[in-house]
Amino acid sequence: MPEPSPVPAGRPDRLLLPSYRRDDAAAHPxxxxxxxxxxxxxxxxxPLVLLPQTLTEITGPVLGEGRVTDADxxxxxxxxxxxxxxxxxxxxxxxxxxxxxxxxxxxxxxQANAGGRYxxxxxxxxxxxxxxxxxxxxxxxxSLGRYRFVTIKPGAYPWRNHFNAWRPAHIHFSLFGRAFxxxxxxxxxxxxxxxxxxxxxxxxxxxxAARQRLISSFDLENTVEEWALGFRFDIVLxxxxxxxxxxxx
Amino acid sequence: xxxxxxxxxxxxxxELTPAQTVxxxxxxxxxxxxxxxxxxxxxxxxxxxxxxxxDGAGDPVPDGLIExxxxxxxxxxxxxxxxxxxxxxxxxxxRCPTDETGGYAIYTHKPGPVPGPGGHVQAPHVDVSVxxxxxxxxxxxxxxxxxxxxxxxxxxxxxxxxDARRGTLIAIAExxxxxxxxxxxxEHETVFFAV
Numbered sequence: 366m367p368e369p370s371p372v373p374a375g376r377p378d379r380l381l382l383p384s385y386r387r388d389d390a391a392a393h394p395x396x397x398x399x400x401x402x403x404x405x406x407x408x409x410x411x412p413l414v415l416l417p418q419t420l421t422e423i424t425g426p427v428l429g430e431g432r433v434t435d436a437d438x439x440x441x442x443x444x445x446x447x448x449x450x451x452x453x454x455x456x457x458x459x460x461x462x463x464x465x466x467x468x469x470x471x472x473x474x475x476q477a478n479a480g481g482r483y484x485x486x487x488x489x490x491x492x493x494x495x496x497x498x499x500x501x502x503x504x505x506x507x508s509l510g511r512y513r514f515v516t517i518k519p520g521a522y523p524w525r526n527h528f529n530a531w532r533p534a535h536i537h538f539s540l541f542g543r544a545f546x547x548x549x550x551x552x553x554x555x556x557x558x559x560x561x562x563x564x565x566x567x568x569x570x571x572x573x574a575a576r577q578r579l580i581s582s583f584d585l586e587n588t589v590e591e592w593a594l595g596f597r598f599d600i601v602l603x604x605x606x607x608x609x610x611x612x613x614x
Numbered sequence: 615x616x617x618x619x620x621x622x623x624x625x626x627x628x629e630l631t632p633a634q635t636v637x638x639x640x641x642x643x644x645x646x647x648x649x650x651x652x653x654x655x656x657x658x659x660x661x662x663x664x665x666x667x668x669d670g671a672g673d674p675v676p677d678g679l680i681e682x683x684x685x686x687x688x689x690x691x692x693x694x695x696x697x698x699x700x701x702x703x704x705x706x707x708x709r710c711p712t713d714e715t716g717g718y719a720i721y722t723h724k725p726g727p728v729p730g731p732g733g734h735v736q737a738p739h740v741d742v743s744v745x746x747x748x749x750x751x752x753x754x755x756x757x758x759x760x761x762x763x764x765x766x767x768x769x770x771x772x773x774x775x776x777d778a779r780r781g782t783l784i785a786i787a788e789x790x791x792x793x794x795x796x797x798x799x800x801e802h803e804t805v806f807f808a809v
Contacts, residue, residue, distance in 0.1 A: 380697045380729055387808070392630045394750040401635075403748030406670040407798050409806050414775055416754070416807035417731045421741050424693035425683060426707035462628045475643025483639040487677075501643050537636065537643060544695070545683050545741055546809050548752065552634040569750050570632045578631055600631045 382423050383605045385546040386462065391572050400565035402526055418546060425545040429471030429505050438504040440474075440516040443497030450479025450495075450517035452593040455553070455581070459510040459540060462604035466510030467547075473539040474502045474514060481520030481534075490522050515593065521560055533560035533567065540600060547602040554580045555596065633751035638677045640745060641711055645679070649709035652682070652722035659687075661724050662791035663708075663757065666716040667744065670799030674716030678746030680796075682708040682720050682757075684739070689726035712746075724759065730770050737765035737772065744796060753806045757794045758784050779805050 396408035416422065441448045455474075459467040477483045477500060480492035484499050500519075504512045519534045535552040542548065554567065561567060561580075570576045578601075587595030636644070653660050663682065667675040685691055686704040693700055708720035722740075730736035740757040758766055766772055772780055782804045785792035796804050 382697065383695055388630060393633045396750055396753070398750060401748070401750070403635075404750060405748075406673075407675065407746060407748035408750075409753060409803060410670070410799050411779070411803050411805070413806050413808040416756075416771060416809050417774075418809070419730050419736060419771070420691065420696060420728050421683065421685065421736070421739065422809055424691040424695050424706075426705070427693060428705075428707065460628065462630055464628050473643055475639070483642060485639040485642050488639060499642070537634075537640070539636075539644060543693075545743075548681075548743060549631065549633060550636050550745060550752065551631055552637075566634060566750070569634075575629070575632045578629060579634065601628055603630060604628075 380420070382418070382420065383544075384418050385423065385544060385603050385605055388603055392575065394569035394571070398565065398569035401569055404569075422545045425543060425547065426541055427543070428541060429503070430469065433471065433503045433505055438502055438512075438514050440476075440498065440500065440502045440514065443495070443499060446497040448478070448495055448498035448517045450498075450520075452515065453518050454513065454515055454584075454587050454589060454593050454595045455536065455598060456511065456513040456584075456587055456595070457581075457598040457600060459506050459512065459542075459600045459602065461542070461547070461602050465604070466506075466508075467540075467542055467602060468506055468508045468510050470506050470510075470543065471541050472504050472506060472512045474516075474536050476500045476516065476536040477519040477522055477534075479517050479520055481522030492520070518555070518594075521558075526565060531560055531563070533558040533564050538598075538600065540602065542602045549600070549602055551600070552579060553598045556580055556583055635747060635750050636679065636745045638747040640679055640747075641677070644709065644745075645711045646709060650718075650720050652684075652705055652708040652720060655721055657721075657723075659723060660721050662788070663720045663722060663740065663785070663794060664788070664791065665718060665794040665796055667712050667718065667746070667796045667798065668716055669748075672800065674714070675712055675746050675798065676714045676716055678712040678716070678744060678749075680708075680710050680712065680718040680720070681743040681745070682722070683741045683743075684722065685725040685728050687723050687726045689728045689738075727765060732770070734768065734770040735765070737762050737769040739769075739771070742794075742796070744798070746798075749798075753798070754809050755796065755804050755806050756783055757792070759792065760784050760787050775805050779803075
């Protein structure tokens with residue numbers, strides 16, 4: 366067998382690549398959302414330049430196997446003790462917008478504790494830290510794209526964006542999918558939170574139906590008797606076109 | 615009971631999940647101890663990619679995170695969708711939180727050229743995602759290299775960038791690697807891409 370030849374090998378114009386559907390403009394919040402004050406100096410002012418999906422974008426980091434243990438999906442057991450607060454199961458399925466499960470992909474979460482405080486030096490919210498709760502978890506999706514965490518329901522917390530500003534309880538989620546184009550960081554919320562109407566982060570998403578997709582559902586089937594309430598949060602990453610396309614500009 | 619879900623709902627909806635900001639406390643959840651090291655520290659031929667992230671006032675962004683994705687020095691990816699076959703062993707991925715000066719540093723190999731649209735060859739480049747408080751969705755840019763003048767001139771992505779702004783995508787040579795500053799907004803704003 367000859368060694369692989371250096372790129373460009375053979376006929377790069379004949380490479381068959383999957384392509385990922387572009388997101389609708391309304392699928393995500395606009396970068397400039399003045400109600401969320403931190404966007405004002407950080408949102409790029411120039412229009413985004415359309416990037417063709419090349420080999421660099423249709424591939425992406427395949428991480429997690431071998432560096433995530435089962436224990437990483439249980440946030441309730443800190444050093445020498447159990448975290449305080451309401452124990453919950455958070456689970457769901459990661460799929461693409463064609464309905465295909467996204468298997469064996471890394472899901473990372475981080476969150477505040479039951480009192481609404483993060484284990485972060487800049488978070489000085491006047492509630493106690495929990496010595497048994499770091500608020501950080503990781504899991505791999507299974508062959509059907511499913512993940513499951515055991516954690517503590519996070520508290521709401523004040524954040525000084527405006528007078529009497531409180532974030533609704535939420536868990537931060539980070540996903541890779543299988544391609545650079547699918548990378549997503551988002552937040553999961555809990556049903557029926559009275560703070561939704563006042564939160565400029567959630568309301569930065571213009572479409573009310575899209576906002577709703579960030580709100581988990583109470584899940585009695587995955588509620589564990591005398592132990593923990595269940596919540597379900599399904600995540601949809603952008604889908605691939607059904608057939609590979611010959612790469613063209 | 616109407617708000618509970620059952621197994622029958624598994625395939626109920628396929629609309630995209632919207633992005634949200636990482637917020638100010640991403641530092642507890644996203645950094646990996648080996649994140650900045652795409653290759654082991656001290657690997658021969660390794661380079662440092664360093665830079666600062668600044669906002670529209672020119673102030674540092676101290677609560678951000680940079681992620682990099684790139685080909686190996688032969689222009690290959692360790693990924694099942696590389697039609698030339700995956701090349702095992704090069705992670706290709708770097709991740710570094712910004713420090714109080716907005717600074718980041720990634721240790722990696724310089725990538726090789728990569729096949730591009732329409733049979734064009736892409737100049738060596740690194741894809742970059744930037745996350746921070748105040749960014750409701752990641753922003754994406756690319757690092758190109760100053761010592762690839764001919765390849766850059768023929769690069770199909772650079773060709774699609776307005777002349778006056780193309781320079782924001784070219785790193786600056788340094789003794790042990792390259793500097794690539796990221797200006798989120800304002801004068802010399804970095805070019806960001808829609809992927």
